[in-house]
Amino acid sequence: MSHPADTDQPDAEDRLRVAxxxxxxxxxxxxxxxxxxxxxxxxxVLELDLAEVSLIDTAGMQILVLLxxxxxxxxxxxxxxxxxxxxxxxxxxxxxxxxxxxxxxxQPQWT
Amino acid sequence: MPHNSPDMAAALRTFxxxxxxxxxxxxxxxxxxxEGDEDMERLHALFRAAHTIKGAGGMFGLxxxxxxxxxxxxxxxxxxxxxQPLTPALLELLMDCRDQMEDLLKEALDDGDAAADxxxxxxxDSLGARLQAALGNTGGGTGGGETASxxxxxxxxxxxxxxxxxxxxxxxxxxxxWHLSLRFxxxxxxxxxxxxxxxxxxxxxxxxxxxxxxxxxxxxxxxMDPLNCYFGFEIELESERDKDxxxxxxxxxxxxxxxxxxxxxxxxADYIALIQGLPEGPDRLGEILVAANALTRQELxxxxxxxxxxxxxxxxxxxxxxxxxxxxxxxxxxxxLDRQAQAKGRPGKDKGGESQFVRVHAEKLDELINxxxxxxxxxxxxxxxxxxxxxxxxxxxALTVNRLVEQVxxxxxxxxxxxxxxxxxxxxxxVRELGRDLGKDIALDITGAETELDKSMVEKLGDPLxxxxxxxxxxxxxxxxxxxxxxxPERGRVRLNAYHDSGGIVIEIGDDGRGLDRERILAxxxxxxxxxxxxxxxxxxxxxxxxxxxxxxxxxxxxxxxRGVGMDVVKKTIAALRGTVEIDTVLGAGTTIRLRLxxxxxxxxxFLVRVENVPFVxxxxxxxxCIALSATSAADRRQYxxxxxxxLPYLRLRELFALGGTPPRRENxxxxxxxxxxxxxxxxxxxxxxxxxxxxxxxxxRGMRGLSGSSILGSGEVxxxxxxxxxxxxxxxxxHNRGGPAAQLQQGASACSTQ
Numbered sequence: 001m002s003h004p005a006d007t008d009q010p011d012a013e014d015r016l017r018v019a020x021x022x023x024x025x026x027x028x029x030x031x032x033x034x035x036x037x038x039x040x041x042x043x044x045v046l047e048l049d050l051a052e053v054s055l056i057d058t059a060g061m062q063i064l065v066l067l068x069x070x071x072x073x074x075x076x077x078x079x080x081x082x083x084x085x086x087x088x089x090x091x092x093x094x095x096x097x098x099x100x101x102x103x104x105x106x107q108p109q110w111t
Numbered sequence: 112m113p114h115n116s117p118d119m120a121a122a123l124r125t126f127x128x129x130x131x132x133x134x135x136x137x138x139x140x141x142x143x144x145x146e147g148d149e150d151m152e153r154l155h156a157l158f159r160a161a162h163t164i165k166g167a168g169g170m171f172g173l174x175x176x177x178x179x180x181x182x183x184x185x186x187x188x189x190x191x192x193x194x195q196p197l198t199p200a201l202l203e204l205l206m207d208c209r210d211q212m213e214d215l216l217k218e219a220l221d222d223g224d225a226a227a228d229x230x231x232x233x234x235x236d237s238l239g240a241r242l243q244a245a246l247g248n249t250g251g252g253t254g255g256g257e258t259a260s261x262x263x264x265x266x267x268x269x270x271x272x273x274x275x276x277x278x279x280x281x282x283x284x285x286x287x288x289w290h291l292s293l294r295f296x297x298x299x300x301x302x303x304x305x306x307x308x309x310x311x312x313x314x315x316x317x318x319x320x321x322x323x324x325x326x327x328x329x330x331x332x333x334x335m336d337p338l339n340c341y342f343g344f345e346i347e348l349e350s351e352r353d354k355d356x357x358x359x360x361x362x363x364x365x366x367x368x369x370x371x372x373x374x375x376x377x378x379x380a381d382y383i384a385l386i387q388g389l390p391e392g393p394d395r396l397g398e399i400l401v402a403a404n405a406l407t408r409q410e411l412x413x414x415x416x417x418x419x420x421x422x423x424x425x426x427x428x429x430x431x432x433x434x435x436x437x438x439x440x441x442x443x444x445x446x447x448l449d450r451q452a453q454a455k456g457r458p459g460k461d462k463g464g465e466s467q468f469v470r471v472h473a474e475k476l477d478e479l480i481n482x483x484x485x486x487x488x489x490x491x492x493x494x495x496x497x498x499x500x501x502x503x504x505x506x507x508x509a510l511t512v513n514r515l516v517e518q519v520x521x522x523x524x525x526x527x528x529x530x531x532x533x534x535x536x537x538x539x540x541x542v543r544e545l546g547r548d549l550g551k552d553i554a555l556d557i558t559g560a561e562t563e564l565d566k567s568m569v570e571k572l573g574d575p576l577x578x579x580x581x582x583x584x585x586x587x588x589x590x591x592x593x594x595x596x597x598x599x600p601e602r603g604r605v606r607l608n609a610y611h612d613s614g615g616i617v618i619e620i621g622d623d624g625r626g627l628d629r630e631r632i633l634a635x636x637x638x639x640x641x642x643x644x645x646x647x648x649x650x651x652x653x654x655x656x657x658x659x660x661x662x663x664x665x666x667x668x669x670x671x672x673x674r675g676v677g678m679d680v681v682k683k684t685i686a687a688l689r690g691t692v693e694i695d696t697v698l699g700a701g702t703t704i705r706l707r708l709x710x711x712x713x714x715x716x717x718f719l720v721r722v723e724n725v726p727f728v729x730x731x732x733x734x735x736x737c738i739a740l741s742a743t744s745a746a747d748r749r750q751y752x753x754x755x756x757x758x759l760p761y762l763r764l765r766e767l768f769a770l771g772g773t774p775p776r777r778e779n780x781x782x783x784x785x786x787x788x789x790x791x792x793x794x795x796x797x798x799x800x801x802x803x804x805x806x807x808x809x810x811x812x813r814g815m816r817g818l819s820g821s822s823i824l825g826s827g828e829v830x831x832x833x834x835x836x837x838x839x840x841x842x843x844x845x846x847h848n849r850g851g852p853a854a855q856l857q858q859g860a861s862a863c864s865t866q
Contacts, residue, residue, distance in 0.1 A: 029337035057305045058307050065329055094344075
């Protein structure tokens with residue numbers, strides 16, 4: 001279950017940074033949709049920190065896509081950042097990298 | 112990665128099993144190639160196996176496995192594409208790499224971290240360096256960017272994201288991918304299905320070259336229900352499997368998804384038809400297909416123009432246009448019809464053999480077999496009752512039920528039967544590595560690999576077979592120079608064979624080595640006091656001594672074998688499985704060790720007898736005949752009778768187990784046969800055949816000679832199952848003392864009755 005931090009206010013440049021943690025999945029989808037949409041509409045730029053995301057399933061990915069599209073429609077911006085390996089991989093696997101347009105991290109190397 | 116959740120653990124188990132099967136398949140392909148089979152399909156299969164292991168390993172974060180396998184895959188890819196020739200040296204390298212993959216996987220799955228073992232990591236590095244060297248041999252080509260050292264080798268992202276540029280680049284040349292068009296019903300997520308996981312699973316049948324996720328159907332924020340599925344997927348898949356196998360990936364969501372599948376090299380028209388049939392509209396989908404390299408832009412334009420011309424005419428069904436134009440391949444039409452047939456309930460005979468299996472947890476099978484066992488007992492009870500009443504119809508009904516129960520039992524037992532080949536094949540590696548360590552050139556011949564036996568038996572056979580094979584290689588086969596001196600081919604042969612024989616399975620482990628030296632064993636046995644100085648044991652008796660603990664005639668103890676432990680373990684394990692060990696040997700020509708085992712441990716066909724009204728069960732397969740013990744023979748207390756001119760030694764169960772009482776006027780002898788010896792077992796009453804479920808003996812009875820198990824009869828009585836091997840031994844040995852088992856049984860019985 002993922003709980004976006006809700007206490008932060010947008011900074012001086014009207015950017016709000018929210019960290020997602022744990023599984024971004026169907027169990028979290030309804031909460032995430034409500035909270036993140038709300039946060040998106042309070043700011044110019046919503047930046048989602050995906051560093052602590054352990055899983056994204058179809059429902060979770062749909063929420064991210066919804067946010068991206070809503071942001072474009074409303075003249076706001078959604079940025080995904082600090083992708084965890086799982087998050088980056090899920091976005092690449094589905095061929096959604098160009099859709100989100102965020103730089104994806106280089107995958108960790110094996111040693 | 113959350114390795115600790117139950118789902119993850121289950122997925123890991125499945126991964127372990129599947130990767131094990133893939134590694135086995137790789138081994139057999141490599142062997143075939145080494146033996147001169149030049150089927151290119153084998154290289155493809157090897158590549159696919161390595162790719163699947165890498166991909167799945169990546170999902171579980173097994174980085175050491177992924178990194179190493181990536182290099183193996185690169186080499187296989189070069190070989191497959193003909194960038195370099197397949198040499199025996201490369202095959203040897205690949206064989207070693209496969210072994211390393213096996214070790215890495217095992218380590219990673221056992222400990223969760225394959226990097227933990229420094230020796231293993233070192234071997235990965237050295238093999239990695241050899242792989243890099245081999246990859247560099249192409250002098251450019253696709254290997255250009257991959258000749259880095261292992262530490263800076265391409266990251267595992269290739270496994271995690273199959274749709275890398277490099278892969279797409281390759282595909283553009285080959286351009287023979289399947290196109291899958293997937294639309295899920297909105298409710299699929301609520302059903303607990305995650306479409307992404309099916310896409311991952313798709314990698315088990317091929318390599319995903321490209322996925323385009325269609326987000327067009329996602330409604331506005333207000334209308335969007337987070338629990339509905341809105342995504343659609345257009346996928347390019349490189350696969351050698353057939354349509355059924357690819358469709359089978361989506362079996363679980365068959366009712367919740369629309370799958371359109373175009374085979375490789377499908378006509379443009381088929382793609383156009385596909386585009387027309389989907390909700391997103393031709394322009395959008397056309398762009399996606401072009402982006403995915405499924406179609407070129409020219410092909411798309413051509414197809415759409417053509418379609419428009421026809422659209423202006425009368426409404427002719429699209430299919431007819433295509434056929435009239437001669438545009439569809441007959442196989443495509445067939446495939447479509449085939450799919451329709453499947454939609455109307457899958458027909459029984461399926462051609463894709465691979466999709467015919469259901470993975471069932473072994474515990475569930477055990478539970479089923481246990482229940483069937485109880486059913487056999489309950490059936491026997493109702494049969495007995497029906498026989499007691501003089502009601503013909505009840506008897507007939509009971510008979511029918513019994514027959515059906517028997518069939519159910521047979522079918523159920525067959526469910527657990529597995530081919531022994533998989534166990535045998537593991538020894539290829541053992542033979543290769545041992546041969547290399549000992550400087551012997553050895554070929555392993557496997558026959559009867561398709562012989563089936565109970566899975567629980569197979570698991571227990573691994574260790575004894577390992578001991579026997581190691582023994583054959585180390586002691587059986589001579590060093591090359593001795594072989595040449597003896598006029599034998601330099602290359603030694605080890606043979607594994609299996610076949611069914613009279614209700615059991617026989618497994619032979621043979622070698623063409625020096626054979627057992629009778630004199631040396633005899634000398635060693637006398638030295639150890641196992642045999643008296645003046646005794647001359649028969650061959651079987653003497654050879655059986657090599658299974659005694661600590662008995663070794665090896666002059667040198669190697670780290671492989673020769674310490675005299677191992678063979679006694681073999682004997683104990685086989686005995687615990689109700690099996691026997693025989694040895695055939697010819698000095699100078701080789702040794703064959705023959706294991707005879709029952710097919711299953713669960714159920715026995717028995718012959719019920721009684722002594723003092725105590726029921727005993729003899730295994731039916733050992734019962735030859737029943738004769739009456741004549742009063743005169745019984746009276747003179749000899750321990751043998753004359754059976755058609757032959758001496759038949761016998762023993763009385765009454766005395767053996769100290770049952771007391773007085774024998775009835777007429778006693779019976781059941782003639783049982785064990786390893787060619789016939790002995791008689793004297794009992795009071797013969798009660799006929801029965802099938803019964805074997806229950807283990809309680810702790811009090813365990814280790815008692817003459818009994819191998821117990822069983823519950825239909826009447827509720829507990830019957831003891833007799834161990835024929837021990838009975839035969841007791842009856843034939845001169846000094847069978849009457850105190851041994853009898854005293855134990857009495858103790859056991861009294862202890863039992865106090866419970």
